[in-house]
Amino acid sequence: MGKTPHELAAEFPEHVTKISTLKQTDAHFARLADDYHDVNRTVHPVETNVEPMGDMETIELRKKRAALKDEIYRMLAN
Numbered sequence: 001m002g003k004t005p006h007e008l009a010a011e012f013p014e015h016v017t018k019i020s021t022l023k024q025t026d027a028h029f030a031r032l033a034d035d036y037h038d039v040n041r042t043v044h045p046v047e048t049n050v051e052p053m054g055d056m057e058t059i060e061l062r063k064k065r066a067a068l069k070d071e072i073y074r075m076l077a078n
Helices: 013-025 027-047 055-077
Strands: none
Touching: 013 027, 013 055, 027 055
16 A cells, blocks of 8 residues: 555445455456545645645536545445
């Protein structure tokens, strides 16, 4: 795991094994996890002021990350 906050393993440490299994066995979950990773890697430098971005763009990225995280959690909770 890298040093980027909000990585799935850090967000759901109790589900690390299930995350790994679902990434390998469920194409929809794998796509969600990849999308989450991409959005998180985009928004992290913005949140740390390394790569400034407009407020509206930042808000939209955070909303997208939250929506993906919610959907991932629903799949993990089943």
